[in-house]
Amino acid sequence: MLIGIVAVLMFAAVSSVGSTEEASAGLTPVPYVDPVFEDPYWGAASGETWPSTFPAQWASRPMYRVSVAARAMPPLSALGTVTLGVGAFSLGWKIGRVIDTKWLHLSGDIGVRISTTPEFVSWSSLDTFACSASWTANSCQGPGWYARTTSYSYYCDPYAHPYGEYWWGSYGCPYPAWLYDQMEALPGTKIAITNTNERMCGGWWGPCWVKRLTADQMVDLLIHSPAEPYTNQNVDAFTTIAAPQKTSENLQAARDSATSAGVQFQSEVNWALDPGNWDRPNPETGEGGGPRVEWPIPYWYETYQQYLSRLRNLGWLGQATVVDLEDNNGESNFIASGAPCTSVLSGTRLATDAPATFYRNPVALGSGDPSGGPLCGDADVSSFTSDLCSFFDWPWQAAMDTNGQFYSLACEEAWSLVRSLDIFNADGTVDSSVFGRQIAEGEQLKSEDLKEYLLGIDPTLEHWEKWSTPVYDQSGPRPFEVHFNWNPATQRVEYGRGFKVRFRQRFDP
């Protein structure tokens, strides 16, 4: 009953202060822009027109080695449909496990490039078999041309376009021709690529040029092209592909091959396509998934608008619902118009379009007790506000009063370390390493406030235990531990009350 009353009061409090909605239309994630992407080569390679002569000057270019911040979606549609099969690593393609599992719905051995073929853009002439320059189309027909790891070949598919193309003075391949680059290296394994952009036709009776993609170029296509909305990407077409033989021998062989070839791919791409920043789509429906952002801690010295701007720059596109706090339930730890708490726990990785509620300080803080407010006080703080760090032996508020920026950063540093350990999951499950020590049993906690909170989640008090992580030693004299309430019955941590960094002793700037 009491919980119900509190809930009603809470609702009333929220209702009384009103709320505003802010749309995020027109905002897009900040795409990664690499200087290489602006390179003239890339402009030509991705353009609509193709030179009619062999682009020898391109062939000498070194392959692009890039790293990319994971915030923009690799443009899978640039590749059309990519299929990986059993033992993909042996095919000479640098396809990482992250790509497999995150976007292609494939589960397979880690793919690494083991080919020693030159790494530059090259072009293959198909004039001897395909482009007999009959604009009536079928001349470029030729299914059955397969590329192998050591010998590439291609075919143009005239049926890919509703009509052939006639150029004055020259007939070319049906235009646009589709390139099917099928590689077959091992029985039952292949990679197929379709790419509507890869086409080039020569003059009358001339050769038909098609672009050949090396493994590195394939990866570059994934990395260097502009970001695309996830929903536009075909990630579910091959979910039924047979599972590969996932053996330790195969994995080791892949790693050994990569090592011997000096391939940096795995770390490169695994970093570039940080799985922690992406949600995998539903493997059955292909829905959902996409990039995620790590929800940052609000700074005490920034306004809601500044905080929101920072979130947008991080790629968060979700709808922001703002609850304006009244002066008696604002947070004086934060400046006027600041955003002391949100509905999202800082450090959470959430979808970029996920909505969030922001609790905004009034434009002028009143003289009431802000820390006891019903919203941002004890009841509904769900982000790492400043009071979610504490000292064992010194009031945190005293620290903030002394040097708020320093201690805010110290607090954030501690949480950053915790997040980097990846021991607390968003769903409340934890890594077994979080259990440093049990501090108290649930039934020993007598605070009505806390009991009410915990019992509202699980009504059996004995199901709650107070724990701390091991002590983490940061650089400098700032060892800390994280306190949390653990429910052994559900095997979950409760991230609300009592989830905090506890510095073991005072430290000063």
Add this chain to the structure above:
Amino acid sequence: MIVRVTQLRHPHGYEIESHQRLRVGGDYLVVGINVRPRGPTFRIVDDLKYPFDSSLWPLAMFEVVSPNISTIWRVAIEVIQENTYLYIGPEQWLRPGFWDDFLADPPQGIEAKEQYGRDVLHMMAEEGLGRPD
């Protein structure tokens, strides 16, 4: 009371080889005993020590080296949600809300922390142990 660690167990029950706060063969001061339906636990002063860090561990991990009962220990019995709990420890620690105070962020709970420190020192002295570094 002093106990010696005979095995280390993770909270999930499986045996572990090492822990930041305990080591197999190490002797530790018991500062309280909790008897609960889910199993009894010792509250011991562990290796981290600052500031007299204590933690709860299943009795099954230990053997008793010194069975002395501290002179400041008392016994409290509580019935909570139809379960009966028996706590043994310094008298002040048995009062309802002591651990809430102890765990509270300063400036709250200063008295509980100071009481805790005094009691731990007292129990150490009773066992002939010096103040930890």
